[in-house]
Amino acid sequence: MTETVIDVTDLKKIYRTDQVETHALAGVDLAVKRGEYVAVTGPSGCGKSTLMAILGLLDDPSAGVYRLAGQDAAHLRERDRAAFRNRHIGFVFQAFNLIGDLSVAENVALPLIYRGGIARPAREERVAAILSDIGMAHRARHYPAQLSGGQQQRVAIARALVTEPDIILADEPTGNLDSKAGEAVMALLEDLNTNKGATILMVTHDLHYARRARRIVRLSDGQVVDESFGEAVVALHPEDDHLPLGGE
Amino acid sequence: MNEIISGLLHDAATSYRGLVRRPFFVVATVVMLALAIGANAMAFGIVYDVYLAPLPYHDPGRLVVLRHMRPRTGLTQPLIAPDDYVRLAQSLKGIRDIGLYVQGGEATATIAGVARGVSYAQVTPSWFRTLGLLPALGALPGLDSGQQGGPPEAMISYTFWQAAFGGEASVIGRTIDLGTGAQRIVGVLPRDYAFADHKDVLEIVALPMARPIMQNINAFGVARLAPGVTLAALNRRIDAVKRFVLAYQVHDPAAGGADILDARFLRPVLIGGDSLAVLPLVLQGMALLLLVLAIANAANLALVRQRGRINEYRLRRVIGASRAAVMRLLLLEQVPIGLAVALLAGAIGFAAARGGIAPLGAAIGVTPFHFGFGWPEVLAVLGLTLISVLVITAIPLAQVSRRTSGQTIGRGGAATLDRATRGAQRLMGAVQVMLALALLIASFALGGSLYAALSRPLGFQPAHRLIASVLLPPVAANTGSLAAIEAGVARQPGITAVGGFGFAAYPFSQQHFYSLMSRDDPHARRFHANMVTPDHGYFRTMGITLRAGQRITTTEYRSGARVMIVGAGLARRVFGTERVIGKTVNLYGLGKYRIVGVTNPVVWRVAPWHHTPGTIYFPVASVQFPGATLQEVHLVVRYRGSVLAAERRVTSAVAATVPGAVASRVLPYRRLIFIDTAFRTLAAWLAVSFALIALVVAALGVYAVNAFVARARLPEFGMRAMLGASPARLLRLAMRDAAWLLAFGLGGGALGGYLLIRAMSPLLFEIRRIEPAVFILAALVVSVIVLGAAWRPASVAANTPVKSMLDAS
Structure with a gap:
């Protein structure tokens, strides 16, 4: 049986001010199994980013159950969360979020440094290998400002992969890229999922890119309102691109 | 024209609102600069009064003091013996006038039936002409006055004339007897006249006096350089006649062989020689360092504020404001800040000068100098305020002038702080720490050395003792x-x-x-x-x-x-x-x-x-x-x-x-010691005050820099946290900036402190013994302050929720 990496039940997030209570997530149920490539989509304000932040352990849920790689991830202390993120999650963001003062190789090595216990030669070997995999080995000594947007996002993906996480959370990974660079990044993510078995959960509002995933989860008003399969699946089952929830 | 005025008014109103909405920046800037400028004005008051204010003599720059010193026997005061004076007056070329002033004492005199203590000195008739004095009343004594057989005459001081004779013109021609026979008062000295110490009466003396007195090196000899003669030339001429002048003591080859006979300009001698004279300059130097520190800090704050307003400036440019208009807005903002700084600095300087320095100067007797707060100090406040405000405005102005309208809003929101800005902030932070440490070292050295000197055994017991001078x-x-x-x-x-x-x-x-x-x-x-x-x-x-x-x-x-x-x-x-x-x-x-x-x-x-x-x-x-x-x-x-x-x-x-008999002066012994050490005690207190202000300013600066850097690095921290960095790790990262700043600051500050101590060395006691402790203690204090100031923003940043960190980008 395929292992469930993310298992979310009745997840809620409520933002409160003095006068207003906003339900950003109103009871989300979601399960992502190892090797899946899931796109979360929906209109602005539907709760995509909130869901992403909670799944990435960047924010706390107000209620609900969240198990990551089989462990309870909803009630961790910040120190434990940091370690949890490092061990289980790789992040790819719209704004690349590379550290300007660090070179490409240093940026990619950073999660390994935080993990600790990895000797420098082994770390450098791992970084070189991953940069080579994504075709950025020749830019290892460059700084982010010297790279194009597409190249920066490839470096961000390399950084997300370097610890071999259980899941890659990609938040609008093409949002800051032109269409050509965006296509290249999407191709890379697909390749990682198809050929390397990486589990990917991508948030995007762009249906075109969402369809490139194997499963599409649509949010509206903080709830999952629909689930379907992407082009890769549809190509295999052209007769019906709208399969039942949870179906595979 | 109306449009220009209307634009100016609009900008002024906008600036005012902006300042009111951000009171921390305004209050911190005004307080820091006002403290530093007030301290500078006060120090400048001392420097001006001691070095620049006109002395109460005609053309004082041509007056020199003659010195007969015997370093081997401990005679190092700027004094000569009357015998020296007689021989110099006979043989020395290159001087126009020469006069002698013999320290007198106090005596009793009966004036209008009332016995009162009168202070007096003895001078040659030429004394007044040498100094170029004009009498306030009556006439100067004739050059033959006081000659053997001549009429015994005296001049009295203006204050004595007012106090003892009610300012009556009939005082001229009256006699006064100080125990050595009646002397006829021929004139009243100018109101502002003073020399070395205030005296009520100047007796005109005839030379030679009794032999032991003639050879006692205990009198001031003052000469006026002849036109065209320099001090160096005069000293060469003194060398030429030295053998003749000192011939009276040929019987004493051991002492005479080591004698120094020369001339020095009057002002530095009155200040207190080469040693005490450096004190006002040291204080001014320390105050200037404090000002540099405050300016660096205020500039740092301005940089912080400026960064937060970059989008506002870009927006203004995008909607059509010219570069000049944005710069004008920036300059207008400085006007109320400058006014507030000038007013507060003036008040601080005035209060310190009038409430502290002037009374203390009067108490310890710094004749003929008078400490106060007048136009020179006011001009110093205005000048320093203008310079400070311009320097602080220069950074935002430079940034605004660099920006082009092509840099549209919303772009360039870098997730991490750019290297140049961080470099500038770190440099200014390090300069602040450096200056604060240097000032602290200097103040500790001054205070510590004075304490070391006063706390060593005096060899007698001043506690519960009085000294009484009695006139018989x-x-x-x-x-x-x-x-x-x-x-x-x-x-x-x-x-x-x-x-x-x-x-x-x-x-x-x-x-x-x-x-x-x-x-x-x-x-x-x-x-x-x-x-x-x-x-x-x-x-x-x-x-x-x-x-x-x-x-x-x-x-x-x-x-x-x-x-x-x-x-x-x-x-x-x-x-x-x-x-x-x-x-x-x-x-x-x-x-x-x-x-x-x-x-x-x-x-x-x-x-x-x-x-x-x-x-x-x-x-x-x-x-x-x-x-x-x-x-x-x-x-x-x-x-x-x-x-x-x-x-x-x-x-x-x-x-x-x-x-x-009259007890003319009764003083507790402790007060005598206070008078002797008052100027240096004051200097030590001022130095400590400067150092404390510097510490506060530096702490504020470090806090502001770290708060800014930490806030600007929040997205970066967010990324690191996202990749697995724990809060403790982020805290270490944030504190590393402060540690670097501290390392550079401590290095530079120690060097600065060393140089300050060397500059003050004539004023310091037992400095070799206390120097290591001074450096260690000052470094510890600065380290605690800097790390403490850096801790809070670093801690806040490190413990910010990760999502908030990432959202900060």
């Missing part, structure tokens, strides 16, 4: 009157011991009466010795203890026996390691004395540059100077209870015991 009427000017007054004072309740002595030389009196002394051998080397002529109660009351031998007995004191007690240092210099007790010494002009005791070292003054030749003590009754009478005697009184009550009892007992 001519008929009672003898040792019998001194003994009677002592007995009268001793009978007063609360008085536990009384001692007396004949000359006004005692520890911290700032006076010396020198005599040449040598071993009882015609070929022996001669030494200058500082004379104290006590009676039997002196040692016990002062608490001076003997290292060897015994005290002079009461019988010896009363009979005027030729016995002597010498100070430990002098005994060692004259006799080396030989046993001293029982040895006989020759006192020039007084004869042979037998040494019966050696005192433990007694501190005569707390002045690192001052070398007391060493002190000898012999019975006042044994002193018989030709022509000298005991007009002024002194008491040292030990008391219990209230000092004010003791002062009153001494004053009344003196008047009751000897008719006509």
